[in-house]
Amino acid sequence: MWRVCGVWWVERWMFGRVIRLDFRLTWPEVNFTLPKGYHTMTELRDRMIQDMKLAGLVDGTRREYLRAVRQLAAYYMVPPDRLTERQVQEYILYVRDDLGVAKGTFAPLLAGLKFFYLNTLGYEWALFTKKKCASPARNACPTSAAMTIAGV
Numbered sequence: 001m002w003r004v005c006g007v008w009w010v011e012r013w014m015f016g017r018v019i020r021l022d023f024r025l026t027w028p029e030v031n032f033t034l035p036k037g038y039h040t041m042t043e044l045r046d047r048m049i050q051d052m053k054l055a056g057l058v059d060g061t062r063r064e065y066l067r068a069v070r071q072l073a074a075y076y077m078v079p080p081d082r083l084t085e086r087q088v089q090e091y092i093l094y095v096r097d098d099l100g101v102a103k104g105t106f107a108p109l110l111a112g113l114k115f116f117y118l119n120t121l122g123y124e125w126a127l128f129t130k131k132k133c134a135s136p137a138r139n140a141c142p143t144s145a146a147m148t149i150a151g152v
Contacts, residue, residue, distance in 0.1 A: 041079060044069075048120045055119065061108070068112030080116065085125045088113060092127075 045066065052062045072091055073080045092113070096106055114128045 041073065044079065044081060044120070048116055051120045052115070055115075064108040065112030065115055068109040069116045071109075072113060081121055085123075085127050088117070088125075089127050 048066065048069065049062065052065060057065070069080050072083070072088065075091055075094075076083060076087060092110060095101055095109060101109075117123045117125055118128050
């Protein structure tokens with residue numbers, strides 16, 4: 001197979017003659033515009049990078065946060081701004097419980113998704129904004145705390 005000026009051809013012997021088969025690359029012209037409210041992945045990525053720079057995050061952290069959002073979008077094969085809170089929650093639970101990733105891997109993933117949805121998109125999802133439950137006291141007896149405070 002040879003290539004000259006963007007044209008590929010193959011010369012084949014058929015019935016005692018050389019036949020040249022040309023393969024010309026043609027690209028269809030596509031005029032595609034996104035519906036109102038949709039963003040391209042590049043636009044979202046650029047917005048997130050700008051927000052992370054404004055927040056003062058270092059390069060390594062920015063890479064991890066971008067990876068978290070990219071993996072989420074790849075999992076659902078949908079732009080991340082089109083996902084529901086429930087879908088994101090299911091993905092987080094899938095990564096944590098089904099895949100069983102280590103805490104050191106899970107923490108940046110969760111932080112990256114939280115940054116993207118809260119800071120870049122401005123969503124006020126309870127998944128990322130609700131307070132976490134306080135850890136239970138070591139001793140469940142309420143009088144032991146009062147006695148400790150009183151110095152008894």
